[in-house]
Amino acid sequence: MLVEVDSLDEVDAVRAALAEADLPGLVELVPAARTVLAAFQPGSGGLARVKPLLDTIDLTKRVRTEPREVVIPVHYDGPDLDLVAETAGTDVDGVVALHTGAEYKVAFSGFAPGFGYLVGLPRELRQPRLENPRKRVEPGSVAIAGEFTGVYPTASPGGWRLIGRTDVTLFDSRREPAALLAPGDVVRFEAVR
Incomplete structure (x- = not known):
């Protein structure tokens, strides 16, 4: 699934939320300038859980992590x-x-x-x-x-x-x-x- 957003901060928010969601079959998250690609194993059911999750993400909230x-x-x-x-x-x-x-x-x-x-x-x-x-x-x-x-x-x-x-x-x-x-x-x- 390719999620399109309007800014790098929104990319960060979507990437963090999907990474923390423990989605079944999530193989890879690929953030870009205005998109996040979420790749799933076929038949895992993870893809079906993305849309409802996206509706709950606060795109204005800054992601706080302990960066390397x-x-x-x-x-x-x-x-x-x-x-x-x-x-x-x-x-x-x-x-x-x-x-x-x-x-x-x-x-x-x-x-x-x-x-x-x-x-x-x-x-x-x-x-x-x-x-x-x-x-x-x-x-x-x-x-x-x-x-x-x-x-x-x-x-x-x-x-x-x-x-x-x-x-x-x-x-x-x-x-x-x-x-x-x-x-x-x-x-x-x-x-x-």
Whole structure:
């Protein structure tokens, strides 16, 4: 079942309520920017219990959980760092201070395995994607686009503005869990030289 809502806060409320409901046969919950996908084992009966549950969720209530904190060290030397500074009306040190001074939350994962869309980016750093996406972005690239910041877990094309890089492995299929970041996690970035 795909549940559509109007905001990231509502996504969080729906995801939390479905996760806590002990629905029979629930295989996976996949939050996104404005949706939550609930996948069930066929014939489990869990799907039939979702609709009545959705009618009881207070979408205005902020979800309070004990989040896991992840600290990601970053070398702030990305190819778009000067562009970001100019667009933000500051200098490189200002970009680093703004990016490291914020606390982020993993709103949802997607695009590539292990890619967490992190909200909490300071307004000054909110910038559009590049007009011409790169054909290849290196794994570990720390980037911003719109209201989000994130780290590319693998090499891929990408249009986000690159401000730095990390040596942290965001996705490893041999690790449990394979993805370092999960929805609800709190993330902080630390500058390293």
